[in-house]
Amino acid sequence: MEQKRAYINRLWACTNIIDGLYYQCARTLGLKDNTLSLFYALADGQPHSQKQICEEYLIPKTTLNTIVREAMEKGLLSLAREEHSREKMIFLTEEGRAYARSVLKPLFAAEDAAMERTLEEFSPEFIAALEDFSQKLQQEFAHCQLTPPPAADKM
Numbered sequence: 001m002e003q004k005r006a007y008i009n010r011l012w013a014c015t016n017i018i019d020g021l022y023y024q025c026a027r028t029l030g031l032k033d034n035t036l037s038l039f040y041a042l043a044d045g046q047p048h049s050q051k052q053i054c055e056e057y058l059i060p061k062t063t064l065n066t067i068v069r070e071a072m073e074k075g076l077l078s079l080a081r082e083e084h085s086r087e088k089m090i091f092l093t094e095e096g097r098a099y100a101r102s103v104l105k106p107l108f109a110a111e112d113a114a115m116e117r118t119l120e121e122f123s124p125e126f127i128a129a130l131e132d133f134s135q136k137l138q139q140e141f142a143h144c145q146l147t148p149p150p151a152a153d154k155m
Contacts, residue, residue, distance in 0.1 A: 011133075025107055034059045035067050038090075039100045040107075042077075047089035049082070071096070 026036040037057040041048055050068065054061050068090060071077040076096035079088045092100055118126075 029103055031103070032067070034063055035071075036103070038064065038067050038071070039092075039096075039103060042090060042092050042096075043100050043104050045092075045097075047080070047091045049087045049089055051087060053090070076100075 022036065023033045026033040029036065031039075034057075037059060038053060041053050041057060050061065050064055053059060054064055059067075068077060068079070072079070075093055076099055078091050078093055080091060081087070082089050
C-alpha cells in the first residue's frame, strides 16, 4: 500500500510540473492556458467539435465558447455545423493555421526533444501505461463518492 501511495505521489508531482510548464508557456506566449489548449488541439489540421475539445482538454464549455468567439473575431477560427448533427465543428482559418504554427513551433520542438531523450531510456509503452492509468482513474473517480468537507474545514 505504501509503495502504491509513493508511486501516486510521484505521478501527482510529475503531472503538476507538466501542467505548470504548459501554463508558463502559455503565459510567456501571451495566451491563456485554455487558449493554448484550443490551438494545440486544432494543430493537427482536423476539425474538432466543441464537445470533443471540452472533454479531451477538460475545458469548461462556457470558457471554450468565449475563447472560440474571441479567436473568430480575430479571424483565426471558423465554425461549421456538421452534416446530420447539431454539433459545430471548429476549423482553423488560413490565418489561424499560420498563427498556430508560430505559437506552437517552439513548444513542439521542446516536446520533441524531451520525448526523444525519454525514448532513448524508456520504451514507448510508458505512454500506453499512462493512458491506461488515466482511463482507469477517470473510471474510479466516476464511481467514488467525493463530498466537500464541512464549511469550517474549507480552505
